[in-house]
Amino acid sequence: MNKREIWRLIYLLFLGQVISFSLAVTSFTSSLIADLGTDTPLTQSFFTYLFLSLVYGPILLCRRHKLLVPWYWYVGLALVDVQGNFLVVKAYQYSSITSVTLLDCWTIPWVMILTWIVLKTRYSVWQFISAGICVVGLVLVLFSDAGVSGGGGNSRPLLGDVLVIAGTLCYALSNVGEEFCVKKKDRVEVVAMLGIFGAIISVLQILLIERKNLEEVKWTPTMISLFAGFATSTFLFYTIVPFVLQMSGSTLFNLSLLTSDMWAVLIRIFFYHQQVDWLYYLAFGTVAIGLIIYSLNEHKMHFNLSIEDEQATVTYERLSPENPEANDYVLSAEVDSNIN
Secondary structure, eight states, X not given: OOHHHHHHHHHHHHHHHHHHHXXXXXXXXXXXXHHTTOOOHHHHHHHHHXXXXXXXXXXXHHHTBOOSSOHHXXXXXXXXXHHHHHHHHHHTXXXXXXXXXXXXXXXXXXXXXXXXXXXXXXXXXXHHHHHHHHHHHHHHHHHHHTTSOOTTSOSOXXXXXXXXXXXXXXXXXXXXXXXXXXXXXXXXXXXXXXXXXXXXXXXXXXXXXXHHHHHTOXXXXXXXXXXXXXXXXXXXXXXXXXXXXXXXXXXXXXXXXXXXXXXXXHHHHXXXXXXXXXXXXXHHHHHHHHHHHHHHHGGGOBOOOSSOSSEEEEEEEBOOXXXXXXXXXXXXXXXXXXXX
């Protein structure tokens, strides 16, 4: 690796840790909300999507460009993303914060399979080995939860584990879809449309399956603060994620989030005053080894995308309020693909 590649890797790891910290805050607030007896995962996610649409929607409208990706693709992307958030946040009702955050890394093998099939990503043997090591660590978490209660007093940890694993499949579909869009299209458009359709889908599902639970919520200052903290941390998460996906890929992105598990351990020990099973530490160490091996081999990964190695041109078609056909013009925007 040359000096430029080293600094690029450092920058990527830094962004990954910012995302990791925001994810830790998200886990902490979700755990506290569940501990207070509130079960509204869809409502929590709704505020995130609402903030994304309010911030990035106007930017997209001011550009007056036609969508680079058909709107129905964004509907599908938002649908799987909402389900992923619902399942994982729901898992905090049954399992511990440490188990949920570490099992969230089950997204890694799903992403590798999907990027191999959809994006034609080619991985080295060592990258497959590193993913396999991560899976071994995640299996150890299941053994750790087999005979213990969840953090925060929950007593059905295996059900929570199953919900997380199901949610990670949705996250994998969402990550790969976002990676494809941000590498070939536009980051702002992706985040804005994800926010808009995510908010709409969340509202529809709240009316169908969460309305009663929402009516029972006691909106104390503490509860409002927790919802605000969740929305702020997830907003930061969704804002930075496209940069990491464009510069690297879904797999390294998910591997970089493992440090959020260290925060989860500290939260469980010092806030919930609970002991962490020794198998969890073994599991974390195993997954961390997988992360290190993958990071050392990440630069060998190649993407078979229809983008030039150095720069790609994204073509926008300008919308005219009076005569679209006569006044359309092409605006070329150079996008640094940063793909080896």
